[in-house]
Amino acid sequence: MNVWHLILKEMVHRWVNFVLAGMAVVLAVSSVVGSTLFLQQFNHVSEAMIAAKQSAVEQQIAEMEDEFRVITKRMGFNILILPKAQSLADFYAESYADETMPESYAPLLAAAPDIVTIRHLLPMLQAKVEWSEKKRKVLLIGVKGEMPWAHRSNLKPIMEPVESGKIAVGYELHRSLSLNQGDIIQVQGKAFEISILHPERGTIDDITLWTSLEDAQQMLGKAGLISAMMALECECAWANLPKVRQEIQAILPETQVIELSGKALARAEARRSAADNAQALLDREKANRMAMGRQRERMIASIVPLVLTACALVVGVLAWVNVRERRIEIGILRAMGLRTRSIAVVFMGKAALLGLLGGSLGVLLGAGLFLALGPGQGASQRLQVAVSLPWLIAVLCLTPVVTLGASWVPILWAIQQDPAAVLCEE
Amino acid sequence: MLGCHNISKRYTQKGGPQIEALREVTFALSPGDFASVQGPSGCGKSTLLLVCGGLLSPDGGQVLLAETDVYAQSPNDRARLRGRHVGFVFQQFHLIPYLSLRDNILSGSLAHERGCAETSAETLMTRLDLHDRAHHLVSALSIGERQRTALARALVCEPQLILADEPTGNLDPDNSHIVLQSLAEYAQAGGAVLLVTHDPSSTGYANRHFVMNRGVLRES
Numbered sequence: 299m300n301v302w303h304l305i306l307k308e309m310v311h312r313w314v315n316f317v318l319a320g321m322a323v324v325l326a327v328s329s330v331v332g333s334t335l336f337l338q339q340f341n342h343v344s345e346a347m348i349a350a351k352q353s354a355v356e357q358q359i360a361e362m363e364d365e366f367r368v369i370t371k372r373m374g375f376n377i378l379i380l381p382k383a384q385s386l387a388d389f390y391a392e393s394y395a396d397e398t399m400p401e402s403y404a405p406l407l408a409a410a411p412d413i414v415t416i417r418h419l420l421p422m423l424q425a426k427v428e429w430s431e432k433k434r435k436v437l438l439i440g441v442k443g444e445m446p447w448a449h450r451s452n453l454k455p456i457m458e459p460v461e462s463g464k465i466a467v468g469y470e471l472h473r474s475l476s477l478n479q480g481d482i483i484q485v486q487g488k489a490f491e492i493s494i495l496h497p498e499r500g501t502i503d504d505i506t507l508w509t510s511l512e513d514a515q516q517m518l519g520k521a522g523l524i525s526a527m528m529a530l531e532c533e534c535a536w537a538n539l540p541k542v543r544q545e546i547q548a549i550l551p552e553t554q555v556i557e558l559s560g561k562a563l564a565r566a567e568a569r570r571s572a573a574d575n576a577q578a579l580l581d582r583e584k585a586n587r588m589a590m591g592r593q594r595e596r597m598i599a600s601i602v603p604l605v606l607t608a609c610a611l612v613v614g615v616l617a618w619v620n621v622r623e624r625r626i627e628i629g630i631l632r633a634m635g636l637r638t639r640s641i642a643v644v645f646m647g648k649a650a651l652l653g654l655l656g657g658s659l660g661v662l663l664g665a666g667l668f669l670a671l672g673p674g675q676g677a678s679q680r681l682q683v684a685v686s687l688p689w690l691i692a693v694l695c696l697t698p699v700v701t702l703g704a705s706w707v708p709i710l711w712a713i714q715q716d717p718a719a720v721l722c723e724e
Numbered sequence: 725m726l727g728c729h730n731i732s733k734r735y736t737q738k739g740g741p742q743i744e745a746l747r748e749v750t751f752a753l754s755p756g757d758f759a760s761v762q763g764p765s766g767c768g769k770s771t772l773l774l775v776c777g778g779l780l781s782p783d784g785g786q787v788l789l790a791e792t793d794v795y796a797q798s799p800n801d802r803a804r805l806r807g808r809h810v811g812f813v814f815q816q817f818h819l820i821p822y823l824s825l826r827d828n829i830l831s832g833s834l835a836h837e838r839g840c841a842e843t844s845a846e847t848l849m850t851r852l853d854l855h856d857r858a859h860h861l862v863s864a865l866s867i868g869e870r871q872r873t874a875l876a877r878a879l880v881c882e883p884q885l886i887l888a889d890e891p892t893g894n895l896d897p898d899n900s901h902i903v904l905q906s907l908a909e910y911a912q913a914g915g916a917v918l919l920v921t922h923d924p925s926s927t928g929y930a931n932r933h934f935v936m937n938r939g940v941l942r943e944s
Contacts, residue, residue: 299830299841304823311822630818633779634877635807635835637800718780721814722770 301640305647312620316648319616319701320656326609327660327697328667333598335668335685340594344587348580355580359573376558377416377542379407379527384554393502394424394437398523401442401511403550407527408445410549415542416529419445423514424525429507431484432475436468437506438485440514459510465490466508469498485509486517610704617649617705621712628712629720638713645712649705650698657697661690725916726753726776726885731785733771733939745771746782747939753918753932755884758911760919760927763936769920770889772936776918777810777887778802790884807835811878813903815890817870819862825849825873826858832877841880848876852906868899875903879910886910888919892926904929 309316380389384397404421407413423440443459460466465485467477472495477483481492485507498504515521543555621628628641665685733746745768753759761769774780776787778794787794790809794802811832819828829848833841849855852872857865865873871891878886886907892900900923908929911917919926927933933944 299827299833301834303827304820304831304834307822307827626818627820630812630814630820631831631834632803633777633806633812634832635803635805635810637803637835639800640834718774721779721818722774 301643301647304644305651308624309648309651312623315616315620316652319613319652320659322609322612322616323652323656323697323701324660324663326606326700327657327693328664329605330602331661331664331693332667333602335664337591337594337598339668341591344591348584348587351580351583355573355576358576377529378556378558379403379529379546379550379553380556381525382552382554384525386554386556389556392426394426394439395525396425398423398520398525399552401515401522401524403553404442404445404524404527407546407549409448411449413447413545413549415545417447418528418530419447420528421445421511421524422526422528423511423518423520423523425514425518425520427486427518429485431486432471434471434475435505436471437502438514438517439506439508440511440518441508442511460493460508462510462513463490464493464510466494466496467492468496468504468506470504471507472496488513488517606700610700613649613652613701613704614707617645617708618711620648621645621708624712625715625720628715629717632715632717633721641713642709645705645709646702649701649709653698653701654694656701657694660697661685661693725755725757725790726918727786727788728752728772728776729786729788731775731782731787733768733775733780733782744768744939746775746941749785749939749941751934751941751943753885753916755914755916756911757932758908758917758919758930759932759934760921760930761934761936761941762921762924762927765922767936768939769936772941773887773889773918773920776885777812778806803835809884811881811883811886813871813874813878813886813888813891815893817862817874819870819873819877821862824859824861825854825865825869828862828873829854829876829880832880836881844880844882845876848879852876852902867894868896868902871895871899871903872906875906879906882915884915886915886917888917888921890921890923891919892921892923897925900925 380386380395381397381399384395389395401421404419408419421442425438427436427438428434429436441460465483467483471477472492477492477495479492479495482489483492484490490509490513494508496503509517511524515523539555539557542557546553546555631641631644729750731746731749732744735743735745737743749772751759761772763769771780775782776789778787778789778797781795789805792805794805797805820831823831826845826849829845830841849858852875854869854872854876857869862870862873871894875891878888888907891903891907895903904919904926907917907919911931917930919930921927935942935944
């Protein structure tokens with residue numbers, strides 16, 4: 299016979315009291331365990347969802363940048379470097395530059411180590427001329443091909459050079475004159491073989507003839523001169539016209555820079571804006587999920603203590619009822635020589651056992667509810683991660699502490715009973 | 725074994741007169757003494773028993789149990805002293821309802837550091853004719869069996885002193901005889917018994933007789 303024998307026999311005898319107290323503990327523990335698991339699952343799902351969306355947005359942004367690069371490239375050069383003397387009014391009116399600058403500007407710019415805002419540098423000589431053989435006004439452009447950059451890797455050229463003795467013909471010209479590739483035509487008294495027939499562009503390109511720079515310089519009598527250099531602005535977000543101007547004019551002060559292809563820039567802006575919007579939406583979604591998580595945490599933080607307090611009260615009241623019911627037993631045990639510590643052990647042992655059993659069942663019930671009602675996908679893995687051994691030990695150690703705390707006042711009352719008074723009453 | 729020297733005890737009731745339950749009570753019990761205390765209800769008999777058993781502090785005087793001043797001890801030391809030397813038998817039995825008869829007898833050994841009870845419990849159950857009901861709960865026992873069980877619980881660790889408060893008050897003559905005879909045998913074996921009773925026939929088993937009236941104890 300020992301105290302534990304006494305505790306177990308009493309628990310079995312007054313099982314209703316024990317079961318009711320046990321149910322309160324199970325409810326409290328399962329609500330704590332369940333809410334913790336649900337909250338963890340919510341956070342986990344949120345993180346996964348945000349990560350997936352983040353990845354999608356990043357991919358979308360990358361696709362947009364790539365698309366922009368392709369579109370810009372397709373639309374051609376968007377930076378034009380003109381001689382400083384060139385009247386922009388004339389340029390915009392005539393769509394070509396009639397002033398010239400030294401051809402040596404192009405290699406000078408390409409050799410500059412500090413140029414980062416432009417790519418694909420293409421020097422050219424332009425002139426509007428009367429094509430005497432065909433009685434047509436055409437734009438003659440001599441191109442040399444893209445200048446190789448001295449200090450960075452060279453990209454695939456946007457425009458291939460035109461070989462000497464060959465000519466590329468704009469759409470309106472070859473359509474109206476029924477020209478074919480390989481035909482030999484005379485331009486200003488010089489024979490050229492048609493190497494390219496350009497498709498319709500709906501611009502002045504449709505009435506343009508492209509030859510090599512040397513051929514054009516020779517035909518126009520402007521040896522060693524060019525009238526413009528075309529370039530492609532880089533896609534960097536920070537690259538804008540003032541920066542491009544600042545860079546170029548630091549090297550070629552006798553030039554001026556204008557920006558073409560506003561449509562491409564507008565598209566780029568639109569895409570950047572779409573990317574920003576996507577990121578803003580993602581940030582908002584993130585904030586919403588976090589706010590929802592915090593709201594749930596707040597709700598759990600207010601409900602769980604209420605449940606715990608209510609359950610602790612139930613355990614305390616039931617312990618009180620039990621102690622009151624056992625006053626004579628306490629008296630007789632004291633009369634038989636049991637010390638207050640031993641009397642306390644009788645009741646504390648029961649409270650601890652109640653906590654241990656209720657805690658174990660509560661963990662099982664909480665986990666079971668989580669598996670049954672929680673989001674099915676990944677719930678069991680989540681459970682395995684959440685219900686670790688230290689976590690289990692913590693719950694199973696804390697629950698008896700809580701039940702002991704809840705039973706503390708009745709236990710104090712029990713050990714302070716005067717056996718003489720109790721035994722005399724009866 | 726037990727010595728009471730000038731012990732007095734007063735109860736003060738709110739708004740009522742002070743009741744002197746014990747007045748300068750002095751007596752001593754030695755091994756082999758079976759003392760009966762008789763007197764009318766409310767004369768202080770039960771108070772005397774509780775004071776002797778270290779359960780109720782007197783207002784004055786000294787109680788010596790096994791040559792130890794009982795009330796000079798701390799409550800826990802007093803409990804240990806009680807557990808080692810004293811057995812109680814009450815009129816209402818005060819058995820533990822959720823334990824079997826056997827476990828109730830063994831519960832008398834709960835305060836003892838070393839197990840003293842298993843064999844002794846078997847012997848007592850045989851001697852008090854309780855063996856057949858060993859595994860029955862208290863609620864299944866007759867009144868006589870309950871009191872015999874309470875007696876066995878008091879005797880199981882062979883204390884030096886048994887304090888019995890009206891142990892035959894609820895019993896028929898046969899059961900009364902069994903209980904009193906057992907107490908007498910215990911005294912003959914070297915124990916000391918202080919029996920508080922209304923029952924005149926009880927005195928036949930005792931070898932010392934006391935009468936108590938209004939808190940005053942006299943040996944007759």
